[in-house]
Amino acid sequence: MRDVIGQRRFLEKLGEQAIRGDVAHAYELSGPRSIGKNTVALRLAQTLNCTAEPRIAGGCGACVSCMKIEKGIHPDVLMVTRLVDQIEQRGKREGERKADAKLISIEQIRAMQQDLALRPLEGRKRVVVIDDAADLSEHAEVALLKTLEEPPIHAVLLLVTPTPARLLETIRSRIQPLPFRAVPRDEIEAALAKRFGAGATRFAAVAAGRPGVAITLALDEAARNARAALEKEFYTLVASRLTERFAWAADLAESERDTQKRNEQIETRLVSWGELLRDAAVTAAGAADRATRPERATETRKLAEGVPTRELVDLAQSFERWRRDVIETTVSARMLLELVALKLPYRADVVAA
Numbered sequence: 001m002r003d004v005i006g007q008r009r010f011l012e013k014l015g016e017q018a019i020r021g022d023v024a025h026a027y028e029l030s031g032p033r034s035i036g037k038n039t040v041a042l043r044l045a046q047t048l049n050c051t052a053e054p055r056i057a058g059g060c061g062a063c064v065s066c067m068k069i070e071k072g073i074h075p076d077v078l079m080v081t082r083l084v085d086q087i088e089q090r091g092k093r094e095g096e097r098k099a100d101a102k103l104i105s106i107e108q109i110r111a112m113q114q115d116l117a118l119r120p121l122e123g124r125k126r127v128v129v130i131d132d133a134a135d136l137s138e139h140a141e142v143a144l145l146k147t148l149e150e151p152p153i154h155a156v157l158l159l160v161t162p163t164p165a166r167l168l169e170t171i172r173s174r175i176q177p178l179p180f181r182a183v184p185r186d187e188i189e190a191a192l193a194k195r196f197g198a199g200a201t202r203f204a205a206v207a208a209g210r211p212g213v214a215i216t217l218a219l220d221e222a223a224r225n226a227r228a229a230l231e232k233e234f235y236t237l238v239a240s241r242l243t244e245r246f247a248w249a250a251d252l253a254e255s256e257r258d259t260q261k262r263n264e265q266i267e268t269r270l271v272s273w274g275e276l277l278r279d280a281a282v283t284a285a286g287a288a289d290r291a292t293r294p295e296r297a298t299e300t301r302k303l304a305e306g307v308p309t310r311e312l313v314d315l316a317q318s319f320e321r322w323r324r325d326v327i328e329t330t331v332s333a334r335m336l337l338e339l340v341a342l343k344l345p346y347r348a349d350v351v352a353a
């Protein structure tokens, strides 16, 4: 499919079906963040509504229809997301009054249903992308079920989520699953070289299977700086005593009122730091070339030499478990961060570079 990195397992067939218009009424696009779910949703909408001939999987990318979809202004392609970000722009007080804005509301789903009942205006299919589908309120989910039970003939619904287990089983049983898997490093490398030149291939390893991470790092200096800042935060914590660590846990737990945004901040740290710990573990085991962050070889070696290998492996596994806890459950952020503070190894000589 045009401009999609990875997921060849199901994309070839899906692309051919979309060209023929022979698609299911609803799909569940699930998998980790930055793995390509939104890109595939966009390309599916373009394949279904592209006006160029012969049609290609992913759409031509150049016709008026493809360009409108890319810009988010095609009348037959509707994005449904939670309203909280729009409301934040209008001022915090309004946001507080409307606590439901942190979820996708039943009013949004009803508006979508009215829209979906109309025939396509310019294209062949009306496509609705719901992102993140796990953010649907309880009432919104029940309302959506009606559409899934009796979908209009021209409708294709794409439910995007990193946490499909949070959707109602009655919804999941009516949609076709498209589970996205980590993309092999050589595939990401090849795509980066093609788009940005050979210098960009170094971001393939650090992406750990997520093409979106590699593309962001290749394009965006701010993203590279943010990533380095998170690494520095980790090494500073490792070189800190418990008092400073607990202060850090309290600060981060209270830093953001919006639970989802705060959890994303915590998740980002758990992913990044889990990789740093894993790098130390593989280095301790004599496989430093398997490290995903070669630019941190000095700090990684200090951790590998100063902390028992088994402890590093256990900790990397704990970080992965905590990451799932943060996105899939209602674990207390403060308690989880204090656990991180307690469990991190203490190494005063790991310099925060």
Ligand SMILES: [Zn+2]
Residues within 6 Å of the ligand: 049, 050, 051, 052, 059, 060, 061, 062, 063, 064, 065, 066, 067
């Ligand atoms: Zn096109």
